[in-house]
Amino acid sequence: MAEFWPVADVLAHLAGRWRVERSVRDLVSGEEGRFEGTTAFAPHDGGGLLHEESGTFTWQGVARPATRTLRFLPGASPGTADVRFADGRPFHDLDLTSGRYVTDHPCAADLYRGEFTVTDADHWRTVWRVAGPAKDLVLTTDYVREG
Structure with a gap:
């Protein structure tokens, strides 16, 4: 089982810059995309x-900002x-005091279930x-602290 790294204050922990790599997998079509x-x-x-x-998202061989x-x-x-989203709408809560957190976000008829894990001071993953009538996806994002 993975070891989790407890975070006493999520805002203080996240402050700064992170390198991001995200894979996006469509479970119906088998298509895979990538954000860097x-x-x-x-x-x-x-x-x-x-x-x-900010970065580049590549889907079906096409890279876009x-x-x-x-x-x-x-x-x-x-x-x-x-x-919250940029416009202020609620997205989800986040509590990393145990180093791991699971939360949900209903979006129309689809349900987003997020799992957040922290492995050390400089690495975390979402x-x-x-799942729902419009989407069947898995998005995995790895964050590595810069500097």
Whole structure:
């Protein structure tokens, strides 16, 4: 069984820049894609962190620039986060005090189930399983701290 690295304060832990590698697998078609880039967690006005990801997403042999922005705000309990989309809509909560966390995000008729694991101070992973009538995907993202 994997060892998890407990994180007392998720916002303090994530602050900074991370190298990102993501695989995207369509479980119906068997197609696989890949995202490579960086994520910066910088102080957000009003508290928390602004998560800005940018890089290249390759799908069916076509590479395109890709970006996304999330807000990581202080959560309901000390050391946790309330993750929101750029427009403020709720995405999920995040508690890494045990080094591992599972959460859900309903999106229309699809359900996103995310598993977050931290293996040490400089490495963490997310695995999102997306299931429903519109999607059947697994997205695995590895983060490595830069600098």
